Amino acid sequence: MFYEIPQDEPIYPISTAAKMLNISVHTLRMYEKENLIIPFKKSTNHRLYSQTDIERIRCIRNAINESKISINGIKSIYSMMPCWEYIGCSDEERENCPAYHSHSEPCWAIKGKGTVCEKKECRNCDVYNKFSECSNIKSFIKNLTRVK
Amino acid sequence: MFYEIPQDEPIYPISTAAKMLNISVHTLRMYEKENLIIPFKKSTNHRLYSQTDIERIRCIRNAINESKISINGIKSIYSMMPCWEYIGCSDEERENCPAYHSHSEPCWAIKGKGTVCEKKECRNCDVYNKFSECSNIKSFIKNLTRVK
DNA sequence: TTAAGTTGGTATTTATAAATATCAAAAATT
DNA sequence: AATTTTTGATATTTATAAATACCAACTTAA
Numbered sequence: 001m002f003y004e005i006p007q008d009e010p011i012y013p014i015s016t017a018a019k020m021l022n023i024s025v026h027t028l029r030m031y032e033k034e035n036l037i038i039p040f041k042k043s044t045n046h047r048l049y050s051q052t053d054i055e056r057i058r059c060i061r062n063a064i065n066e067s068k069i070s071i072n073g074i075k076s077i078y079s080m081m082p083c084w085e086y087i088g089c090s091d092e093e094r095e096n097c098p099a100y101h102s103h104s105e106p107c108w109a110i111k112g113k114g115t116v117c118e119k120k121e122c123r124n125c126d127v128y129n130k131f132s133e134c135s136n137i138k139s140f141i142k143n144l145t146r147v148k
Numbered sequence: 149m150f151y152e153i154p155q156d157e158p159i160y161p162i163s164t165a166a167k168m169l170n171i172s173v174h175t176l177r178m179y180e181k182e183n184l185i186i187p188f189k190k191s192t193n194h195r196l197y198s199q200t201d202i203e204r205i206r207c208i209r210n211a212i213n214e215s216k217i218s219i220n221g222i223k224s225i226y227s228m229m230p231c232w233e234y235i236g237c238s239d240e241e242r243e244n245c246p247a248y249h250s251h252s253e254p255c256w257a258i259k260g261k262g263t264v265c266e267k268k269e270c271r272n273c274d275v276y277n278k279f280s281e282c283s284n285i286k287s288f289i290k291n292l293t294r295v296k
Numbered sequence: 297t298t299a300a301g302t303t304g305g306t307a308t309t310t311a312t313a314a315a316t317a318t319c320a321a322a323a324a325t326t
Numbered sequence: 327a328a329t330t331t332t333t334g335a336t337a338t339t340t341a342t343a344a345a346t347a348c349c350a351a352c353t354t355a356a
Contacts (some may be wrong), residue, residue: 023345024346045353056349
């Protein structure tokens with residue numbers, strides 16, 4: 001009589017997440033401030049992390065510690081993702097979107113006024129969730145160039 | 149009765165290049181070892197740098213010092229460039245090329261056996277020369293997604 | 297209602313990437 | 327032929343990104 005907890009259900013408070021990842025609470029807040037992660041926030045502003053969040057952070061940790069990519073490097077890589085194509089923005093929407101023009105910040109860190117994404121919850125967006133690794137971003141770019 | 153020196157003519161020895169860039173000779177060799185740059189080599193193995201090389205290195209310096217992107221971060225960003233599309237590789241050529249699959253090394257650092265590029269001089273390749281900045285790479289990706 | 301956990305902030309530490317120094321052998325220059 | 331420069335390689339230094347420690351005020355949960 002147990003229910004499965006969905007992967008994207010925010011359940012872990014920050015200290016638990018920190019323990020799971022073997023890092024300090026402040027490091028988690030730092031990643032958030034740097035716009036690498038968007039944890040769920042309760043009405044009282046307390047953070048909650050899902051299993052998906054944990055995996056995402058593991059991936060970021062790997063980029064920093066194993067691949068030796070700096071946080072600004074990770075942000076720049078995220079900014080390469082053609083979100084406009086995934087979302088399906090029109091020519092005009094693209095040109096008017098600051099994320100389309102940025103090569104230093106991921107789109108979810110920008111949220112330009114008047115854009116399609118302005119009122120979206122980036123935490124729930126595929127662009128944020130599905131492309132947390134270089135390899136996924138490059139795969140998406142590959143698909144843009146399919147010959148067949 | 150003077151001839152203009154072409155931008156891509158390798159003329160500066162390493163010490164001159166280092167002085168122009170205000171860095172040490174060894175730093176230049178380090179960038180080369182990390183596959184960020186490909187200076188011209190004389191038959192005696194001595195390096196020569198062109199004005200284009202100098203500009204490229206300035207760009208790399210800016211990424212490291214101003215944008216705070218680590219060397220491995222820069223390499224990873226370079227690896228996002230869809231070289232296969234620029235070169236015009238076939239489906240089969242793509243799949244058989246290690247550069248197509250890498251997301252940590254730029255294509256010119258790989259030079260897979262049996263590939264179109266195997267015997268090319270990457271130093272003279274557009275992929276190496278035209279896309280030394282994030283912004284240029286993102287622009288190329290943007291063009292892949294043109295609606296019209 | 298008391299103890300434990302979280303908040304955002306600054307100040308400090310640490311780990312290490314990036315750059316420098318030094319070397320003998322080879323090449324270039326004058 | 328003598329002086330300067332470049333080569334690659336290792337060993338060392340430095341600059342700083344990333345992580346930690348500490349703080350008082352605010353939640354949360356026994």
